Structures are given as C-alpha cells and as structure tokens.
Amino acid sequence: MAEGGIVRVRHCGAAIFCRRAPARCPACGSPLRGAGLPAAPVRLPGPFRHGHRQPRALLLRPAAGTFLGGYDGRSDLHVGVSSSQGVVYNYDEEGVHRAETGWEQCISIPLVQPDMFGLLQQWDKLLEEFSAGEDWLPHRYDEHDHNCYTYALAFVNSVLTAQGKQQMSKSEFTERFVIPRTKQASRYLTLHQELTAKDFYIVPLPDGENQG
Numbered sequence: 768m769a770e771g772g773i774v775r776v777r778h779c780g781a782a783i784f785c786r787r788a789p790a791r792c793p794a795c796g797s798p799l800r801g802a803g804l805p806a807a808p809v810r811l812p813g814p815f816r817h818g819h820r821q822p823r824a825l826l827l828r829p830a831a832g833t834f835l836g837g838y839d840g841r842s843d844l845h846v847g848v849s850s851s852q853g854v855v856y857n858y859d860e861e862g863v864h865r866a867e868t869g870w871e872q873c874i875s876i877p878l879v880q881p882d883m884f885g886l887l888q889q890w891d892k893l894l895e896e897f898s899a900g901e902d903w904l905p906h907r908y909d910e911h912d913h914n915c916y917t918y919a920l921a922f923v924n925s926v927l928t929a930q931g932k933q934q935m936s937k938s939e940f941t942e943r944f945v946i947p948r949t950k951q952a953s954r955y956l957t958l959h960q961e962l963t964a965k966d967f968y969i970v971p972l973p974d975g976e977n978q979g
C-alpha cells in the first residue's frame with residue numbers, strides 16, 4: 768500500500784496537516800502563497816522504510832498487517848535483522864526464517880556505521896552462523912522469554928562482543944534505539960489515521976510558536 772505522504776503548513780496559530788498543500792488556509796480561508804515561510808508546506812518524512820532495501824538493520828513491523836494498513840498501536844511487533852542483501856532473518860516458533868518478502872514497510876534501525884569496514888564484509892557470515900545456532904531451533908521458542916526480539920538482540924550483542932565492545936541489556940537497547948523510532952512512527956500514524964477520515968487535521972500551536 769502507498770505510504771500516503773503528509774504535508775504540514777502553519778497558519779492561524781495552528782499546524783495544519785493534510786495530504787497535499789492547500790491553496791488557502793482551511794481555518795481562515797486566506798491564500799497561503801505569499802503568506803511567508805511558516806505557511807510554506809513542509810512534507811513530513813515518513814518513518815517507514817522498505818526493509819528489503821535496508822541492509823544490516825534491525826527492522827520492526829506489525830506481527831499481522833502493516834503499519835499504514837490499520838495498525839492499532841498496541842498489537843505485537845515482529846523483529847528481524849537484515850543481511851547486506853536485504854534478506855530479513857527473523858525468529859519465531861518455526862525457527863529462523865530468511866525472508867525476501869514481507870518486510871516492505873518497517874521501522875528501520877541501522878546497525879553498522881559506513882566506516883566499519885571489517886563488519887560490513889563479515890556481516891552476512893556472522894548472521895548466518897549465528898542463526899544456525901541451536902538456541903534458535905523451533906522448540907526453544909517462547910513467546911515471552913525467547914522470541915524474535917531475544918534473537919535480534921542476541922545477534923547485536925554477539926557482534927558487539929566480537930568487536931570487543933560491551934553488550935547491551937534489553938532495556939538499554941530498547942530505550943536508546945527502539946523507543947525514539949517507535950515514538951516517531953506513532954506520531955506519524957496518528958496523523959495518518961486522522962487524515963483517513965478527513966482532509967485536514969488542525970493542531971493549535973503552543974504560544975511562542977504562534978507566528979504565521
């Protein structure tokens with residue numbers, strides 16, 4: 768499904784969100800062209816990425832359905848790790864899957880900096896070897912304690928260890944890397960849902976941002 772872009776303009780002391788930039792302010796009806804920089808339309812960066820085009824990343828998607836296809840913000844997310852070729856390794860009650868489709872709309876957390884040459888080269892080998900470990904056999908799966916997230920985090924930690932770096936706890940990793948992006952995605956989904964039902968979503972700006 769198309770991402771459905773969102774545009775923001777500012778007028779009448781409000782942030783006005785819509786699908787395409789309006790000629791006139793939906794609140795007061797005055798023309799927006801020439802109304803100054805705050806009224807200039809800004810296209811919001813969408814928080815979702817095509818996971819099979821995100822090499823060496825931790826990816827999150829809804830366990831069922833898609834984010835923009837009606838995700839309710841509460842249902843489980845499924846987590847995977849992509850190879851250098853965008854194959855998404857993910858663990859569930861059937862063991863490790865190497866998915867070439869199904870991760871087209873994801874929250875993406877890059878795991879390798881572009882200057883980490885050694886790791887760039889070895890990534891696929893490390894991921895494949897890690898995934899072949901018996902920890903990730905189907906019968907070891909447990910919905911709460913040994914799941915897709917356990918798998919992805921254990922892989923991240925195995926890479927950190929191999930580089931002589933300190934491992935990260937689940938809460939540390941979640942707070943530093945996952946929550947900032949899920950929060951951003953959540954805000955975007957709220958706008959997306961509002962704009963499914965109506966043409967404009969108008970949010971009063973706090974005092975101090977009221978210019979324009």
Ligand SMILES: [Zn+2]
Nearest residue numbers: 778779792795
């Ligand atoms: Zn206005």
